[in-house]
Amino acid sequence: MLTIGGHTFNSRLFLGTGKFSSSAVMKEAIEASGTEMVTVALRRVDLENPEDDIMSALDRDKCVFLPNTSGARNAEEAIRLAHLARAASGSSWLKLEVTPDPRTLLPDPVETLKATEELVRAGFIVLPYMNADPILALRLQDAGAAAVMPLGSPIGTNQGILTAFQIEIIIDQARVPVVVDAGIGAPSHAALAMEMGADAVLVNTAISVAGDPVAMARAFAQAVEAGRTAFVAGMGSRSKQAQASSPLTGTLTTDLGFLA
């Protein structure tokens, strides 16, 4: 079972709430996905307003509400937003996003680390969105991040896991859960991330803009489960050459004649 910030999750699929055609569709997709963690852009909601269409569509008994700082360009902005969100919602969960470039929305490593250090000190459960940089992942972990969220490819691009090699290193090294975030455009991408050993994936665009978001949410849930099961079962390794399934040993060996 996956545990982040002391909370246990049965589902390893996290959902974003942007770009849905309506909050009704969003709500249905969330239910179909079985997710227990939903992230919401603080700039999209009015936490003071109980009638807010997105907030009122969330069942906070079933799902952890994970506010995100999407839109923040530096640590200072993100930290200010985080404190406002906690004051209004009573929740210390935070998905930290610091994206100074409005075109690519790629995360700023320096400001993200700075903000993580400060927000952890302030008692937040911080899940930073980050580029797939293994050393940054370790630095964020050491700063107290509850999980790290490396991107598969730039947000909203649906390009899949272009950073696979780096993400593998992060998964191998990190002590905290690794949630692959951004770029996951198809259930197969989510399955691949899970097969690689990611602890969870976060999906938004691929579901919200699908022809049938509810059916797509279900498809992602199945893919995440399949990928996880495969990872736990132990994947066979890949090879460019054919390998006999009953190999003959003894070829291409090293001379060990020196052994006493």
Added chain:
Amino acid sequence: MTLFNLPDFQQLQETILHCTSTDVEQALTARHPGIHGLAALISPAAEPFLPEMARRSALLTSQRFGKTIQLYAPIYLSNYCTNRCAYCGFAASNRIARRCLTLDEAEAEADILLERGFQHILLVSGEAENMVDVEYLEAIALRLRDRFAAISIEVQPLSTAHYARLFKAGITAVAVYQETYDQEMYKQVHLSGKKTDYNYRLETPARVAAAGMREVGIGALLGLTDWRAEGLALGLHLAWLRKNFWSTAVTVSFPRLRPAAGAFAPLVPVSEKNLSQLIFGLRIFDPDVGLLLSTREEERYRNGMLGLGPTRYSAGSCTAPGGYSNPDQTDGEQFSVGDQRTVEEVSLSIAAKGFDPVSKDWDAAFQTER
């Protein structure tokens, strides 16, 4: 800080014995064999695969370390010891000539090694903190650090604060071997002294890393109990250190028991084949780890193993305090070495195999302000 928790030794043994040749084949082809892969590779089921393991290990070693072998030599500072360890020539109960080098004597030993071309030295002592304490080690480090590229220590376990102090004085790395990860056996062979505290010793590599040392060496003394389970424990310890102290490099040593004063015979036989299987298995498990092969082993074996997994060789070692300045006096040594060759001879063998004997692979400037 989280502590390293080792599963029950017997459980490790059982895990290994359950491994099949299919597990071994999987571990040999997997990109990351993982701890279960290591269990398979050091299991009896892997014995027929030894040549394939050697090949894979050699490939990974050359990919990561190239065609190089790093050379180092120990300086034994003192053979005083307050512990009684059944296997060790320095045990307090052994009647040997005892000596603790003065700072000048230690410096003289170091200068001889420097003349022989060594840039990496390992300061070794028995565990007698009234003779070899942090002030003494610090004073030696301060004297030697401008002359050597890297100075490591293998002394009694110290506190994090003391390690931090020694790091500042120029010590780069610390070796502290658990000897055996089997708690029962540990009790049996550590008869008295501070070393009887299994857990304090087990937690020492973490303190070393927490103090900021560049490298920590772990190891198990082979010949006390089931070497396979020791190997799996080493793998677990290594992986745990990597997870918790990612900026500290780790090395592993595999000292096989040699004849020593007090006449302690190995309790279980560990053959060269066994040792090789363990070395290959750990290399395949962790392609980045530094693996040491000391002069405890014989020339033939050390030559044969060149390029197959180990990355560091000691050479021309003497294991008695003051032994380099007084080569005729061998009383008071920790163990008698199996490879008597000089460093020149070892270097020639390394070069003859197509490898570069590297004497300098660090620089004191990383740690000290000039």
